Amino acid sequence: MRLGGAGTIHGTVTAAADAHRPVRLHRLTWAGDDVRLFELRATDGAPLPSWEAGAHIELELGNGLARPYSLLPSGRADTYRVAIKRAADSTGGTRWLFTRGQVGALLTVSAPRNTFPLQEGPAVLVGGGIGITPLVSMAAALEGRGERSWRLHYAVARRDQAALLDELARHGDRVRLHVDAEAGSLLDLRRIVAESPPDARLYACGPNPMLAALEQAAVAAGRDRATIAVERFDPVADAATGGGYTVVLARSGTRLWVPPGTTILGALRKAGLSTQTICERGACGVCEVAVLEGTPDHRDAVLSPEEQEDGTAMMICCSGSLTPELVLDL
Numbered sequence: 016m017r018l019g020g021a022g023t024i025h026g027t028v029t030a031a032a033d034a035h036r037p038v039r040l041h042r043l044t045w046a047g048d049d050v051r052l053f054e055l056r057a058t059d060g061a062p063l064p065s066w067e068a069g070a071h072i073e074l075e076l077g078n079g080l081a082r083p084y085s086l087l088p089s090g091r092a093d094t095y096r097v098a099i100k101r102a103a104d105s106t107g108g109t110r111w112l113f114t115r116g117q118v119g120a121l122l123t124v125s126a127p128r129n130t131f132p133l134q135e136g137p138a139v140l141v142g143g144g145i146g147i148t149p150l151v152s153m154a155a156a157l158e159g160r161g162e163r164s165w166r167l168h169y170a171v172a173r174r175d176q177a178a179l180l181d182e183l184a185r186h187g188d189r190v191r192l193h194v195d196a197e198a199g200s201l202l203d204l205r206r207i208v209a210e211s212p213p214d215a216r217l218y219a220c221g222p223n224p225m226l227a228a229l230e231q232a233a234v235a236a237g238r239d240r241a242t243i244a245v246e247r248f249d250p251v252a253d254a255a256t257g258g259g260y261t262v263v264l265a266r267s268g269t270r271l272w273v274p275p276g277t278t279i280l281g282a283l284r285k286a287g288l289s290t291q292t293i294c295e296r297g298a299c300g301v302c303e304v305a306v307l308e309g310t311p312d313h314r315d316a317v318l319s320p321e322e323q324e325d326g327t328a329m330m331i332c333c334s335g336s337l338t339p340e341l342v343l344d345l
């Protein structure tokens with residue numbers, strides 16, 4: 016399923032970077048067991064670019080890594096706020112933030128991007144684990160615009176895993192916390208779908224099995240897929256890094272060899288080219304490119320099975336090629 020506003024073929028390759036801003040790690044607090052709130056303030060005190068509920072920033076870390084994180088309301092124009100979960104197997108960006116990300120650290124953020132936008136009208140929000148973060152912003156936006164019909168269902172395995180509860184408390188009984196260990200069962204997604212107003216859009220963010228189950232429940236109940244928006248933080252498949260094929264950039268005629276161990280995006284970057292990305296794991300749709308010749312090896316969660324079969328578009332951050340040559344509209 017396409018996420019939010021994804022659906023255009025982007026396909027712009029440039030040598031220039033997107034507008035980024037320096038920020039300082041202003042405050043660190045805990046928002047639940049293993050979840051930390053990072054408050055990032057503009058170094059020059061000027062307002063940071065505005066954003067809407069569901070948006071991400073990409074946070075560039077001091078170790079050369081960049082990671083996307085959902086924005087939380089901060090109450091200040093010069094401040095972004097993100098919540099990040101530490102896991103036992105945290106690697107890369109998350110580990111760096113928890114071990115080296117001290118107050119005063121200088122970081123860089125991208126302009127906000129939104130592939131999970133909140134539409135007008137009734138809404139039912141479903142969050143699992145740290146997937147609650149974009150939904151906290153959506154809940155605040157729904158409350159702010161006076162939306163009468165909305166609910167938030169928040170599922171965690173254990174109560175001590177629930178984050179941001181103090182921020183959700185102000186929404187009263189619109190927010191329902193489900194603790195698997197206490198209920199003895201997983202969140203009943205079929206019931207949530209059945210009880211949702213027919214005109215409500217469903218917004219969900221969480222682990223892949225929860226999102227798949229919600230989509231199945233919604234489709235089984237006769238809902239149009241277009242009324243369900245999901246945001247993934249887990250890849251649905253490993254990236255295609257087998258390499259051994261050539262990518263032709265049709266607009267310039269440039270031919271790029273993609274060696275084993277890298278993706279098309281990696282090969283572009285190695286050649287000094289860049290294109291827009293956010294998640295870099297096949298979840299957001301921002302790197303979508305039209306395929307003019309060849310057969311992609313799809314690894315994303317953005318295109319529907321029919322679109323993947325059609326083969327006229329692909330996500331170059333994670334998908335590869337099943338043919339020796341792939342001609343892209345780049």
Ligand code: FES
Nearest residue numbers: 295299300302332
């Ligand atoms: S950057 Fe998100 S799908 Fe490729």
